[in-house]
Amino acid sequence: MWKSRVNYCLDKFMDLSHNMLRGEIPKEVTTLIGLTYLNLSNNYLTGAIPCDIGAVKSLNYLDLSSNQLFGTIPPGISDVTHLEGLNLSYNNLTGKVPLPNNFSAYAFIGNHNLCGPPLAKNCSANESLEKTECSSDRKSKGQNDGIQEKEHTHGFKPFKEKPSFYISVASGFFTGFWGFWATLVLNESRGNAYFRLLGNMGDRIYVFVVVTTARLRRKFQGEQAVE
Structure with a gap:
């Protein structure tokens, strides 16, 4: 009761x-x-x-x-x-x-x-x-109710609350991304060297995967033959 x-x-x-x-x-x-x-x-x-x-x-x-x-x-x-x-x-x-x-x-x-x-x-x-x-x-x-009411009324508006933070993040990303690619596009020798590096790295990864797979397959077949 x-x-x-x-x-x-x-x-x-x-x-x-x-x-x-x-x-x-x-x-x-x-x-x-x-x-x-x-x-x-x-x-x-x-x-x-x-x-x-x-x-x-x-x-x-x-x-x-x-x-x-x-x-x-x-x-x-x-x-x-x-x-x-x-x-x-x-x-x-x-x-x-x-x-x-x-x-x-x-x-x-x-x-x-x-x-x-x-x-x-x-x-x-x-x-x-x-x-x-x-x-x-x-x-x-009363103070808590006022704070909750204010939050409920206005909601969470990140771009309104901290605009400078998001502007700085966007500008930093833009500068870094396009600065890197612009260097490769404008400087042909650097661009060719960079893409060759990527190509060689891709080839090495491919060879490593093929060799490792072949070794594991032979090892697995050998264990089955012994059994």
Whole structure:
């Protein structure tokens, strides 16, 4: 059930509290469109609250209390405008409580490293400016998506990206190829010498192949005669 990847709406009410669930809260929970009540309290859940929890706009009640969750509270939780009940108490959450929120301190107690309203503990300057895991992930994801989109849009255009490289290769090939043959064509003596060399080399290769083939044939026939 934790690993379900289907994006649909079944029960709007999900209460799995007071079980012995372990591991992280699956990100797929944030794809349950229409979910209004989610209670995962009093388990042994670890890890961070899913960054996209704010995508479940229909949530009216969220209870993740009495687990072992850590990390910062996703800023997107403030986007759930219909959220009337929230309980994140007695975890190991850190950082500043996202604003705006209309919840009492009871929703956040038991997290000794949380600060900011409605808690009595004030945030230091460093905590106020601290970037959450979710904001860092969102930034990295946006940068990666931008790079992929740019590559997908423009495609790979080698002649556009490095024209000087291909021009130099083409000019070098042209110069070397025609420079060699032009020398042979314009200088008759060199041309004749070159073609004689090729002819002699071809003859030598032919003779070598014929002699080697004859030797192998005689050797093979001799071995058959002995048998």
